[in-house]
Each structure stands twice: as C-alpha cells, then as structure tokens.
Amino acid sequence: MKSSLSFLGMGAAVIVFFAGGLTTLAQEPLEPRIAAYDKGPATIDVAQYPADMQKRYKLFATRCSKCHTIARPINCDFVLEDEWERYVKRMMRKPGSGINQAAGKDIYEFLAYDSKTRKKAMYEKRTKEVK
Ligand code: HEC
Known part of the structure; x- marks a missing residue:
C-alpha cells in the first residue's frame, strides 16, 4: 500500500513537472534571430516559377503557416538541400x-528550388563553403 501511494505521488510530480515544462515552452521569448525572420516579407513572387513549383508553393504557404508566420521559413537562412531536409x-x-x-x-x-532561385547568391556561397 505504501509503495503504491508513493507511486501515485511520483506520477503527480511527473505531471506537474511536465505541465510546468509546457508552460515554460509556450512563454519562452523567441530568439531575436527568429523574431527577425518573422518580420520580413510574408510572400514569395512565384510568377516566374514553373507551374508545379507554383502548386507546391501553395501547399507550403498553407501548411507551414499553421504555428508561426510563413515569413519565418521565407526569410530564414537555410538554403542547402540538407538543411531543408532536416528542417522539414x-x-x-x-x-x-x-x-x-x-x-x-x-x-x-519547393524550398530546395526556391533557395536555388530566389536565394541563388546565398545558395552558391554556402555550397562553396560546404565543399
Ligand atoms: C506544428 C507547428 C509547426 C508547423 C506546422 C511548422 N513549424 Fe516551423 N517552427 C515551429 C516551432 C515551434 C519553431 C521554433 C522552435 C524550433 O525551431 O523547433 C519553428 C521554427 C521554424 C524555423 C526557424 C528555425 C531556425 O532556427 O532558424 C523555420 C525555418 C521553420 N520553422 C520552418 C517551417 C517550415 C518550412 C514548415 C512547413 C514544412 C514549418 N516550419 C511548419 C513550429 C511549426
């Protein structure tokens, strides 16, 4: 009996700890670097992109704006395929x-194509650095 009570106590402690962790996460201020991305342009001009990429852009704009502004991925400094694979x-x-x-x-x-197009200079610079 004693052991099951302390087990209950432990469970409650875990729940309190977990809830506390979630609150901290929600209140954590954004890193200044990320806050700056969020303030940048929130659209990409895809008029010159191939039709399949324009379609993917719509998917990107809907799905990647659920939790933060779409400006975040638009203005972040990821350009390499590896970076995008890891982040997506x-x-x-x-x-x-x-x-x-x-x-x-x-x-x-879409992001890999966009990086080689809109962020071409950064893409080329970073590709050279990696090699
Ligand atoms: C379920 C919520 C959610 C969705 C959906 C989501 N994100 Fe995020 N994103 C976050 C959170 C939370 C952060 C900040 C913490 C982190 O980096 O994990 C973030 C941060 C970022 C960053 C900044 C990373 C950095 O450190 O520079 C980028 C870029 C990003 N997201 C891109 C995307 C892309 C692209 C998509 C669509 C594939 C997407 N996000 C969809 C929650 C989400």
Missing part, C-alpha cells in the same frame, strides 16, 4: 503539424 522533417514531427510524408516531400522540393 523536424517541423513534420512537431505535434499537430498535419504534414504527412507526401506533403513534406513536395514542400521540401
């Missing part, structure tokens, strides 16, 4: 992201 996967894994494998792949392809 990271965002897909966040609870409630609503982004499945197929959507993730399309969004990744």
Whole structure:
C-alpha cells in the first residue's frame, strides 16, 4: 500500500513537472534571430516559377503557416538541400503539424528550388563553403 501511494505521488510530480515544462515552452521569448525572420516579407513572387513549383508553393504557404508566420521559413537562412531536409522533417514531427510524408516531400522540393532561385547568391556561397 505504501509503495503504491508513493507511486501515485511520483506520477503527480511527473505531471506537474511536465505541465510546468509546457508552460515554460509556450512563454519562452523567441530568439531575436527568429523574431527577425518573422518580420520580413510574408510572400514569395512565384510568377516566374514553373507551374508545379507554383502548386507546391501553395501547399507550403498553407501548411507551414499553421504555428508561426510563413515569413519565418521565407526569410530564414537555410538554403542547402540538407538543411531543408532536416528542417522539414523536424517541423513534420512537431505535434499537430498535419504534414504527412507526401506533403513534406513536395514542400521540401519547393524550398530546395526556391533557395536555388530566389536565394541563388546565398545558395552558391554556402555550397562553396560546404565543399
Ligand atoms: C506544428 C507547428 C509547426 C508547423 C506546422 C511548422 N513549424 Fe516551423 N517552427 C515551429 C516551432 C515551434 C519553431 C521554433 C522552435 C524550433 O525551431 O523547433 C519553428 C521554427 C521554424 C524555423 C526557424 C528555425 C531556425 O532556427 O532558424 C523555420 C525555418 C521553420 N520553422 C520552418 C517551417 C517550415 C518550412 C514548415 C512547413 C514544412 C514549418 N516550419 C511548419 C513550429 C511549426
């Protein structure tokens, strides 16, 4: 009996700890670097992009603006394929992201194309640094 009571106590402690952690997460101020991305332009002019990329842009704009402004991924400094692969996967894994494998792949392809087009200079610079 004594042991099951202390087990209950431990459970409650875990719940309190977990809830406390969530509150801290929600209240944590944004890193200044990320806050600056959020203040940048919130659209990409895709008029010159191929039709399939324009379609993917729509998917990206809807799915990646659920938890933060779409300006965040538009203005961040990721350009390399590896960076986008890692980050799209990271965002897909966040609870409630609503982004499945197929959507993730399309969004990744859009971001890789966009980086080589709109962020061409940065893409070329970073590609040289990595080699
Ligand atoms: C379920 C919520 C959610 C969705 C959906 C989501 N994000 Fe995020 N995103 C976050 C959170 C929370 C952060 C800040 C913490 C972090 O980096 O994990 C973030 C941060 C970011 C950052 C800044 C990273 C940095 O450190 O520079 C980028 C870029 C980003 N997201 C891109 C995307 C893209 C692209 C998509 C769509 C594939 C997306 N997000 C969808 C929650 C989400």
